[in-house]
Amino acid sequence: QVQFVESGGGLVQPGGSLRLSCTASASEVSIYALGWYRQVAGGERVLVAHIFRDDTTNYADFAKGRFTISRGGAQDTVDLQMNNLKPEDTAVYYCNAFALGSHYWGPGTRVTVSS
Numbered sequence: 001q002v003q004f005v006e007s008g009g010g011l012v013q014p015g016g017s018l019r020l021s022c023t024a025s026a027s028e029v030s031i032y033a034l035g036w037y038r039q040v041a042g043g044e045r046v047l048v049a050h051i052f053r054d055d056t057t058n059y060a061d062f063a064k065g066r067f068t069i070s071r072g073g074a075q076d077t078v079d080l081q082m083n084n085l086k087p088e089d090t091a092v093y094y095c096n097a098f099a100l101g102s103h104y105w106g107p108g109t110r111v112t113v114s115s
Contacts, residue, residue, distance in 0.1 A: 002026045002097050002104035009093060009109030012085055016113070020080040021072060022095035022106055029099040034078040036069065038091035038111075045094065051078060062088075085113045 008020040024031060035050035035058075049069035050058040057069055068081045076097070082089065090113050095106035 001029050002031070002099065004095050004097075004104075004106030006093075006095050006106045006109045008080075009111045011112045011114065013115050014085060014087060014113055016085050017081070017083045018085065018111060020082070020093055020095075020109060020111075022078050022080075023072070023074060024076040024078075024095065024097045024104070024106075026076060026097065026099060031076055031097045031099045033098040034071075034076065035096045035098070036078070036080045036093055037096050038089075038093045039108075040091045048093065049080060050096075050098075082111075085111075087113050089113050 003025045005023045033050050033052045036048040037045045039045040047060050048063050051069050066084045070079050072079050092108040092110050094108045097104040
């Protein structure tokens with residue numbers, strides 16, 4: 001019911017920046033919130049940031065002050081600007097849409113922070 005196109009992952013040095021973008025295309029559902037989660041190998045998928053229909057935002061503690069979530073130019077598009085990246089930010093980042101009580105997931109984009 002929700003299709004995703006994600007972009008922007010890659011390799012960056014510590015202290016660098018990356019911008020992730022996601023476009024969600026929903027059929028038959030109205031998206032209540034868009035967000036990004038991340039998962040390290042062997043770990044759980046954890047919230048990075050959400051933006052809700054009313055444009056309020058929610059960030060994980062590790063993201064506050066470094067990451068910014070915003071709406072892109074098109075409907076149901078969300079961007080995640082990540083600054084001052086650290087090696088511990090290395091993970092697969094997943095776009096998420098929350099609609100009608102269900103979570104929908106993008107395929108994921110890998111972010112590697114390494115010198």
